[in-house]
Amino acid sequence: MQTMDIDKDTYANKPRKKDYIGVTFSANFQWWKRPSGVAAVCLGLLCVLLLAGIIGLSVYYNRIIGHYYSAERFQTSSLNNLTKERDQLKTSYNTLTKERDELQTRYNTLTKERDQLQTRYNTLTKESDQLQNRYNNLTKERDQLQTRYNTLTKGRDQLQTRYNNLTKERDPLQNSYNTLTKERDQLQTSYNNQTKERDQLQTRYNTLTKEKDQLRTSSNTLTKERDQLQTSSNTLTKERDQLQTSYHTLTKEKDQLQTSYNTLTKERDQLQTSYHTLTKEKDQLQTSYNTLTKERDQLQTGYNTLTKERDHLKEELNKQSSGWQKFESSWYYLSTEKKSWTESRQDCLKRGAHLVIINSKKEQEFIHEWSGCLDIYLGFHDTNTEGVWEWINDGALGQSSAPGTTYWRDGEPNDADQGEDCAQLSKKSLQIYCLRPEEQSTMVVSKAWTLHQHFQGFPKASDFHLREETLPQPRDGQVLLEAVFLSVDPYMRPYSQTMMKEGDVMIGSQVAKVIQSYNPSFPVGCHVVSDCGWRSHWVCDGAELTPVLPDWPQDIPLSLALGAIGMPGLTALYGLEEVCEIKKGETLLVNAAAGAVGSVVGQIAKIKGCRVVGCAGTDTKVSYLKQLGFDQVFNYKTVTSLEESLREAAPHGYDCYFENVGGKFSSVVMPQMREYGRIAVCGSISMYNDTTPQTGILSTPQTGKLSTPQTGILSTPQTGLLSTPQTGPYVHTYMIFKQLRMEGFLCARWKHKHQQSLRRLMAWMTEHITGTGPTTSLRGPHLVITATVSGMPDPVKTGTRTHT
Numbered sequence: 104m105q106t107m108d109i110d111k112d113t114y115a116n117k118p119r120k121k122d123y124i125g126v127t128f129s130a131n132f133q134w135w136k137r138p139s140g141v142a143a144v145c146l147g148l149l150c151v152l153l154l155a156g157i158i159g160l161s162v163y164y165n166r167i168i169g170h171y172y173s174a175e176r177f178q179t180s181s182l183n184n185l186t187k188e189r190d191q192l193k194t195s196y197n198t199l200t201k202e203r204d205e206l207q208t209r210y211n212t213l214t215k216e217r218d219q220l221q222t223r224y225n226t227l228t229k230e231s232d233q234l235q236n237r238y239n240n241l242t243k244e245r246d247q248l249q250t251r252y253n254t255l256t257k258g259r260d261q262l263q264t265r266y267n268n269l270t271k272e273r274d275p276l277q278n279s280y281n282t283l284t285k286e287r288d289q290l291q292t293s294y295n296n297q298t299k300e301r302d303q304l305q306t307r308y309n310t311l312t313k314e315k316d317q318l319r320t321s322s323n324t325l326t327k328e329r330d331q332l333q334t335s336s337n338t339l340t341k342e343r344d345q346l347q348t349s350y351h352t353l354t355k356e357k358d359q360l361q362t363s364y365n366t367l368t369k370e371r372d373q374l375q376t377s378y379h380t381l382t383k384e385k386d387q388l389q390t391s392y393n394t395l396t397k398e399r400d401q402l403q404t405g406y407n408t409l410t411k412e413r414d415h416l417k418e419e420l421n422k423q424s425s426g427w428q429k430f431e432s433s434w435y436y437l438s439t440e441k442k443s444w445t446e447s448r449q450d451c452l453k454r455g456a457h458l459v460i461i462n463s464k465k466e467q468e469f470i471h472e473w474s475g476c477l478d479i480y481l482g483f484h485d486t487n488t489e490g491v492w493e494w495i496n497d498g499a500l501g502q503s504s505a506p507g508t509t510y511w512r513d514g515e516p517n518d519a520d521q522g523e524d525c526a527q528l529s530k531k532s533l534q535i536y537c538l539r540p541e542e543q544s545t546m547v548v549s550k551a552w553t554l555h556q557h558f559q560g561f562p563k564a565s566d567f568h569l570r571e572e573t574l575p576q577p578r579d580g581q582v583l584l585e586a587v588f589l590s591v592d593p594y595m596r597p598y599s600q601t602m603m604k605e606g607d608v609m610i611g612s613q614v615a616k617v618i619q620s621y622n623p624s625f626p627v628g629c630h631v632v633s634d635c636g637w638r639s640h641w642v643c644d645g646a647e648l649t650p651v652l653p654d655w656p657q658d659i660p661l662s663l664a665l666g667a668i669g670m671p672g673l674t675a676l677y678g679l680e681e682v683c684e685i686k687k688g689e690t691l692l693v694n695a696a697a698g699a700v701g702s703v704v705g706q707i708a709k710i711k712g713c714r715v716v717g718c719a720g721t722d723t724k725v726s727y728l729k730q731l732g733f734d735q736v737f738n739y740k741t742v743t744s745l746e747e748s749l750r751e752a753a754p755h756g757y758d759c760y761f762e763n764v765g766g767k768f769s770s771v772v773m774p775q776m777r778e779y780g781r782i783a784v785c786g787s788i789s790m791y792n793d794t795t796p797q798t799g800i801l802s803t804p805q806t807g808k809l810s811t812p813q814t815g816i817l818s819t820p821q822t823g824l825l826s827t828p829q830t831g832p833y834v835h836t837y838m839i840f841k842q843l844r845m846e847g848f849l850c851a852r853w854k855h856k857h858q859q860s861l862r863r864l865m866a867w868m869t870e871h872i873t874g875t876g877p878t879t880s881l882r883g884p885h886l887v888i889t890a891t892v893s894g895m896p897d898p899v900k901t902g903t904r905t906h907t
């Protein structure tokens with residue numbers, strides 16, 4: 104770096120042209136070159152001049168004084184001179200004073216000029232600073248440009264060098280290029296010649312190839328033919344050898360057979376002889392057998408006739424001895440107990456008879472006389488339609504309706520005492536009159552549990568209300584029922600939501616006893632299954648009733664008509680046979696296994712020769728299921744992992760799954776189903792009491808009320824069918840890859856089979872009781888809830904099932 108003073112150009116700091124590249128300027132300002140400086144200098148000079156004048160004057164006066172003393176004598180002469188000089192001095196003083204004033208004026212002028220110059224100087228200094236900045240920027244740019252320039256210069260130099268080198272190399276290359284071009288042209292010429300030759304050769308080659316292919320084809324054909332011939336030859340050789348062997352064997356066998364044949368021929372001849380002898384004997388025996396059979400049949404017919412006659416006579420004797428009287432083909436019984444017409448009608452039905460129906464005048468007279476001229480109730484009434492009189496046609500004894508002729512007393516029927524709906528044969532007049540049927544009847548008051556308010560979550564006592572209702576008198580074709588067993592079933596929880604309104608009597612089935620009957624199909628004392636709900640009594644016609652099997656054994660509890668030999672048993676049977684189509688040797692899983700349905704499912708599957716795995720929620724239930732013959736049972740509430748327990752119970756998976764529980768349980772089972780497995784979706788009890796909406800259920804049923812959505816996570820299957828764990832019980836993948844069939848069902852689908860199915864269930868049950876069946880015959884949990892006329896059970900506390 105170099106520092107330079109600037110030349111006369113005061114406002115320097117300007118960058119010079121390119122001579123200054125790389126040099127930094129420093130400009131030092133010189134005071135004397137400013138206007139103010141000049142003025143100051145002038146003033147200084149003026150002062151010096153004045154000082155010099157004063158000094159000159161004092162020197163002059165010293166000289167004059169000296170001269171005065173030395174030339175006192177000239178004093179007077181020179182006074183004049185001095186005066187002159189003084190005047191001259193005065194004049195010059197004045198002149199100097201003038202000059203000073205002028206100088207002062209000029210000084211002021213100069214000061215002004217200096218100030219102006221100072222202002223201009225400041226302006227210029229600013230401009231100079233700006234210029235300096237711009238200069239610096241430009242310097243930087245220039246430096247960058249310089250650097251780039253240097254780089255480019257270097258690059259250019261290198262390129263120049265390379266260019267020079269290339270130029271040097273190019274020349275020999277040009278030479279060799281020229282040489283090569285020549286050679287190439289020559290080669291091109293020879294290439295063209297060669298190409299022509301090659302094309303000719305190619306043509307020849309193609310021709311040869313075709314010929315070769317034809318030859319190869321013929322060769323292959325020949326080779327194949329040869330191989331086939333070889334194979335045939337080998338086969339034939341083998342066959343020949345086998346035939347040779349067979350021939351030898353057959354020859355041997357033939358010889359042996361010939362020997363046996365000869366032996367057998369001999370034996371046959373002997374047998375033929377004995378056959379003829381025996382045939383003769385048989386024919387003789389057949390003849391005597393036929394004769395004997397005929398004699399036996401005649402004897403049997405005689406015996407049967409005699410037996411019938413004896414039985415008939417016995418029956419008549421019995422009837423007669425118990426007060427019955429025969430007239431023509433009918434029997435009559437006279438009850439002397441005092442009863443209303445309705446009670447008498449009941450009494451007749453209990454005796455397997457009916458109130459008397461008069462078919463003829465003769466019969467009417469017989470009754471009158473035989474009864475000792477009593478008033479006799481007749482089976483004649485207008486209880487069904489007021490004013491329309493009809494004979495009861497119970498058909499109990501196979502009789503037809505009475506004839507149209509009646510023997511009304513004059514003026515009858517007259518409904519004299521309001522409500523005269525039945526008829527009596529007068530003891531006096533042998534004529535018929537009408538009277539009230541219910542003189543002594545009592546109205547039945549039924550107790551019924553109603554749904555007080557819809558269930559929220561688990562049902563509680565306050566959801567129910569017990570109320571009494573007076574029942575109407577049963578009419579023709581109707582019966583009065585008294586509850587014996589009531590059923591509390593899981594379906595009541597969801598169905599009450601959709602089928603019932605608050606205040607309705609609770610839905611449900613019951614085993615009931617017929618205690619009054621005007622319907623011969625349901626005589627008093629018989630038991631029926633009725634869907635009349637939770638009530639102690641009910642009046643209904645037979646259409647809604649299912650008779651308990653007529654030959655129901657005494658040692659089987661009637662409560663099973665609501666369990667193993669009722670709707671739950673039928674559900675189990677249909678789920679296994681119709682939906683699962685279960686086969687011998689298959690493995691079945693059933694949950695809620697100790698319940699009414701589940702316990703029968705497992706037992707039927709065992710009877711069918713299957714392997715049965717069951718889950719239940721208490722250890723007592725687990726023991727019970729083991730007693731029933733289940734192969735593997737575990738308490739799903741206490742196992743560490745449901746998934747592992749299921750796998751341990753059936754390592755090869757499940758062919759059939761009887762689903763009673765739903766929800767998470769089924770999500771865990773799906774991955775363990777075997778290929779072509781079947782799933783009978785019977786129920787989903789784990790969801791019935793849900794209150795909070797849960798996510799992940801497949802879909803809510805159409806009504807949206809039967810269940811609430813749930814969360815479910817399908818565990819990642821061992822099979823690796825799903826690589827990612829999924830949320831929600833998405834069963835599709837399992838169903839597709841394992842080709843599963845999953846079918847929901849309701850027991851009523853197979854209603855047409857109910858009677859025969861109940862008989863099958865009863866047969867299995869009887870086998871168990873009598874010990875005649877297989878080791879695993881049917882046993883069933885039965886209901887403990889009994890209803891009596893006096894009181895109703897607590898539906899919440901007693902809603903459990905126990906086992907036989």
Ligand SMILES: NC(=O)C1=CN([C@@H]2O[C@H](COP(=O)(O)OP(=O)(O)OC[C@H]3O[C@@H](n4cnc5c(N)ncnc54)[C@H](OP(=O)(O)O)[C@@H]3O)[C@@H](O)[C@H]2O)C=CC1
Pocket residue numbers: 591592593594670671674695696697698699700701718719720721724763764784785786787788789790848849850851904
């Ligand atoms: N589709 C149809 O036609 C029919 C379907 N069903 C259905 O069959 C299933 C069983 O009925 P049924 O045998 O009469 O019932 P039960 O009342 O005899 O037994 C039900 C059992 O289910 C189990 N259970 C109850 N709550 C849950 C729960 N939250 N999670 C898991 N298990 C539970 C209990 O056993 P544990 O202590 O072992 O857990 C309970 O004892 C029900 O889902 C029902 O709706 C019934 C009849 C007909």
Ligand SMILES: CCCCCC(=O)/C=C/[C@@H]1[C@@H](C/C=C\CCCC(=O)O)[C@@H](O)C[C@H]1O
Pocket residue numbers: 593594597598610670785786787809810849850851
């Ligand atoms: C999501 C609910 C599933 C319930 C499954 C279940 O337990 C079904 C049981 C029925 C039961 C229904 C009873 C009374 C309803 C009457 C319906 C009507 O239409 O009248 C009974 O019918 C036998 C089982 O199939």
